Amino acid sequence: MDKVKVLQRYLPPDAAPLIGRWIDYFKCEFKISRNRNSKFGDYRPPFDGKGHRISVNYDLNPYAFLVTTVHEFAHLHTWNEHKHKAKPHGTEWKNNFKRMMQPFFEKEIFPPDVKAAIVSYLNNPAASSCSDLGLYRSLRKYDAPKEDVHTVEKIPVHALFKIKDGRVFRKEEKLRKRYKCTEVATKRVYLFSPVAEVELIKD
Ligand SMILES: [Zn+2]
Known part of the structure; x- marks a missing residue:
């Protein structure tokens, strides 16, 4: 099936074409993970003949899925530029994350409250993990209500x-x-x- 069509089931539809282009451009193996783990997503650098690998949890709402995907692609890009020399969530990663979020801000993909939470996350030098609480709390509001x-x-x-x-x-x-x-x-x-x-x- 068309990659973008698959991505549109998980991402805000207008965001899917660009993510599809990144997957091709960075030659990344992109997996939608069914594992129920505490991590929202994961990036693994090239190793042992394998290329870049990103996985993102399937059960995130579209905004959380997009933020997590960009977060992981920022790890990939930082790896390409600096290899082991950059810390996982250091300045280099943060700058890439900021820059790679811009096209989605320009397309006005996010509701205002989510955008505000992402912007404050990006501007807070102390926020350094994959699981900033303020950010994910505002993202979680958009989860579909679970049945039963x-x-x-x-x-x-x-x-x-x-x-x-x-x-x-x-x-x-x-x-x-x-x-x-x-x-x-x-x-x-x-x-x-x-x-x-x-x-x-x-x-
Ligand atoms: Zn991370």
Whole structure:
């Protein structure tokens, strides 16, 4: 399938053609990762006969996907210019990140609040990681609401719910700060945090 069409499923559509051109220009192996890890994206420099590799998590919203993609391409570009001489999130990377964000600002890809968060991130010399909280909090607002995801405190007492590994529980009463929940299959009692995300089982 056409690369840009695939990218448009993950990126703001108007941003996809330029990212497609970067993939070609930098001869980068670009992977949309289904791994559920804590990192949003990853860049690996050429090694052992392999070229540049970037992976970005598939489950980011389009703005977070774009910011992460540009973040990783800035690592690639910094690697091409400086190899090991530049720190991963040092001045060289930051300047490249800033410069590589510009075309997306010019195309007005971002809503104003996201743009403001990115600009303040780019201008803050202390912000140096892949996971600036202020930035990602403003990006997270654009996540699609997850279907059937509730928190333990929000579901009714005696409701059945499922957790990620598939086990089913019944919510019982609150004990101090946590909720007693009985695993249906084993009748064992567990304590759940009120904000644990669970899938509600209807009827
Ligand atoms: Zn990084």
